[in-house]
Amino acid sequence: MANLATAITSLIESKKYGTLRDILVTMNAADIAALFEDLEPEFLPRLFRLLPKELAADTFVEMESDSQELLIKGFSDSELKEVIDELYIDDAVDIVEEMPANVVKRILAQADPDTRKLINELLKYPDDSAGSIMTTEYVELRPTFTVEDAIKTIRRTGIDKETINICYVTRADRTLYGFVTIRRLILSQPDVLIGDLAETNVISCTTMDDQETVAQTLSKYDLIALPVVDGENRLVGIVTVDDAIDVLQEEATEDIEKMAAITPSDKPYLKTGVFSLYIHRIPWLCILMVAAIFTELVINHFSNLMSVQFQSFISAMLLACIPMLMDTGGNAGNQASVTVIRGISLGEIEFKDLPRVIFKEWRISLLAGATLAVVNFGKMMMMYAITYHNSFNNQFTPYLLIAVTVSIALCCTVFLAKFIGCSLPILAKKIGFDPAVMAGPFITTIVDVTSLLILFGLALMLVPKMV
C-alpha cells in the first residue's frame, strides 16, 4: 500500500487527474479508503472529486471518521448533498454519530427532509441496540401481491434498498407477516400469491435488543438479514449480515480487551491517540496494583513469623516459590475463566449450566493439580541435587518437607483457581455484571492472596521449627 500511495502522490503532484481516475475506478471502496489514510490529508478532496458518485459514497462510508470530517469541511453544500443522497440511512447515522455538532448541523441541513427525519429517529435508539445498527431501506411486500406484482415492486424500488435478497411481507397495519427470498420469487410462477409463498415462521428482533444478541442470531440461523420490529410487532427496519459481522468482530475485540484489563475502545489501535490508550489502560493497572496490598500484607506478616520460626534459608526457599505458585494459579484460573467467558459470549454457556461447568472444572483441576504437584515435586528434588543441597547444608528432611508443602499448596491453588475462574464469570453474568471484566487480573488477585495463605499456613504446620 505504501508504494501505491507514493505513486498516487506523484501523480497528484504532476496533476495527472485522468490517469488517477482510471486507477481509482478499478479499485474497491475499502481499498480506496485505506489508500486515503496513507496520503497527505490535503490531497483527499481533489482525489475524492475524481470518484464516480456511487463509488465516492461507498468510499466515504469506509473512511475513518477524522478523514470524513476533513472531507466534509472541504465540501461545498451541493457536494455534501450529493454524497448524503447516495448513502444508506444506517451508514449516514453512523457517520453523524461520530461528527462534532457543527458538522452534524451541516449534514442534516443538506439531507432532504425525509432522510433528515429518518436520521433523527434512528439517532434516538441507544448505542449498541438493534435500532442503532438497522437500516430502514428494505423491500416491503403485501400478502395480497402476486409474484409478478412483487417483482414489479422490486424493479421500481429495489435500486435504493440495501438488500433485495430477502423481502419482508407486512400486513396493512405494517405488522410483520413473514418473508420471502428473491430465490423463492424467481423460482415461482408469476400468479402465486405472496401470502401463500411467504415463510411466516420468521425470526425477528426488537429495536431495543442488544446488537450482540442480534448478530449472534443472524450467525446462528445463517441469515443474511434480520427484521427489526417495534413494541407492536410493526416492521421498522432490518439488520444486514455485513453489519452483524462488524458487531461480532467488535464484541470479540471488546471481550479480549476486557480480559486483558483494558477499558474497551471502538477505534483501531493505530488510529487511537497515546493519551486515549493511556486512559483506557491506567485505571485497571492502578486498581490491580493497589489490590496487591493484600498479597503484600500477607507476605510481610508471614515472613516476620517465619523469621522467628525458621532458619533464614528455609524462609528464603519458601519465599522464592511464591512467583511460581502465583503464576501457575493465575494461569490455571485464566484458562478456566477465559474458556467460560468465550462460551458465554458465543451463547454456548448459560446460568443453568453452572453445576455442569463446575463439575467439569473440578475434574480437570483434579487431573491438572495432581500433574503439576508431581512435576513440581520432581523439579524441586532435581534442584536440590543440582544446587540447593549447599544452601541447606545437606539437610534433606527440611527441604523434603518444603517440597511437600509447596506441592500441596500448588494443588490446592489449582483447585481454587479453576473453581473461581469458572464460576465467577457465570455468576457475574447472572447478576448483570460483565463476565469479561471478571476474568484474568481480577481473578488472579483473589487467587494470589488465597494461595499465599495456603502456602504459609501449610509451611507453619509441616516444616520443622528452628532448633
Place this chain on the structure above:
Amino acid sequence: MANLATAITSLIESKKYGTLRDILVTMNAADIAALFEDLEPEFLPRLFRLLPKELAADTFVEMESDSQELLIKGFSDSELKEVIDELYIDDAVDIVEEMPANVVKRILAQADPDTRKLINELLKYPDDSAGSIMTTEYVELRPTFTVEDAIKTIRRTGIDKETINICYVTRADRTLYGFVTIRRLILSQPDVLIGDLAETNVISCTTMDDQETVAQTLSKYDLIALPVVDGENRLVGIVTVDDAIDVLQEEATEDIEKMAAITPSDKPYLKTGVFSLYIHRIPWLCILMVAAIFTELVINHFSNLMSVQFQSFISAMLLACIPMLMDTGGNAGNQASVTVIRGISLGEIEFKDLPRVIFKEWRISLLAGATLAVVNFGKMMMMYAITYHNSFNNQFTPYLLIAVTVSIALCCTVFLAKFIGCSLPILAKKIGFDPAVMAGPFITTIVDVTSLLILFGLALMLVPKMV
C-alpha cells in the same frame, strides 16, 4: 430449552407423534438441533424421522458430530441417501471430516457418483484452506447470455444452489470473468448481455488461501460470497458469508484460547471431554511452572545476599513487594500484547508498523510508568503511616529508600513490559510463529525475571547496608 425438552420427552413417551411433528415444523433447524442435544439419544432417530426432508437435512447440518454419528448409525441406507442428497456439498464435506472411517465409507457409498466425486475432491484441500470451506454449488453464467437467458438458467438450476444472490460469470475455459448480482439482473432489461452487465473488477481467492484471510476479505468488502479460483484462475467454488462468520468466530476463540495459554480446540466447551480439556491446558501450565525456576533462582540468590546486607525487616519489605511488581508488569505487558495481537488478527497491524507501534507504546509506558510509580509511592507512604512504622522501629529513611527503589523498579518494569509486549507478537508473526502464543504468560515470564533483577539491583545500590 430445558422445559421444552421435558415436554417433548413426555410427548415421545406417550407416542403423540402428530403433535410432535406440528411442534417441530414451526421450529428452525438450529433450534431443533439444540433441542436434540438436550434429549436422550435414543429418542433422536424417531424425532428425526418426523421432520420434512429439507428441514431434516438442515437440522442434521446444525447438530454436533457425535449426534450426527449416532443418527447415521441408526439410518437405513435409503434414509441416509435421502439426507445426503439434500445436503450442500460443503456441509457434506464438513460432516464427513468429523466421522470415523466406517461411517465415511457408508456415506460415500450412499452418495450419488457425482456427489461422491466432489466430496472426495474437496476432502483433498488442507484444513483451514479456502478449498476446505467452499461449496461448489453456485450459479454460473456466460458473458454471451442475455439477462433473460440468465434468469431462465437460475430458474432451472437455482433450487440446488447455495446462493443465487450473486451469480458468477465465466469464460468458455471456466476462468472467472466477473459477477452479477440478482439485484442487477432483476433491475435490467431482458435483452442486455451478461458480458456488458457483469462487474469484472471481482475480488477472488485461491483454493489454498487461508480461511481466515478469506473470511476477513468477505468482511472487509461487505460481500455475501467470495469466488474461489484454482491456479489457472478457473472458478472452482464459492465461500458464502455464513461460513465466513463461523470462521471469524472460531479464529477469535482460538486467539483468546492461545492468549490464555490453552491449546485451541474447535469443539464447544460443554461438548469437550474432561480429559481432552486437560490435555489442551496442562502442557502450558507445566512449561510456565517450570519456567518459574528462573524467578525462583533470582529470589533465592538475592534473598541470601540481602540477609547478609540488610536487617530482616528490610528484606521482608522488599520481598513483599514482589507480587505487586510482577502482577503490574504482567498486566502492563498483557495490555500491549493483547491489543497488538488483536490488531494483527484484524489485519490492522503489519510488520511495517513495528516502529510506529513501539513509539506509541513507549509514550504510553512513560505516562503509565510515571503514574504507577507516583501512586505506588503514595500508597507506600500511607502504609508506613498506618502500619509499617512499627516494623521499621520508626526509622523513616530506610523505608523511604525502599519506596524509591520499588517505585523506580515499577516504572522500569512497565517500560520493559510494554516494549516486549508490543514488539514480540509482531516479530513472532514476521518469522512465522503464532503471535497469540507469544502473549500473556510467555511475556509475563520474561518480564518477571527482568523486573526482579531490576528491583534487587536497585535495592542493593540504594538501600543502606546493615550497620
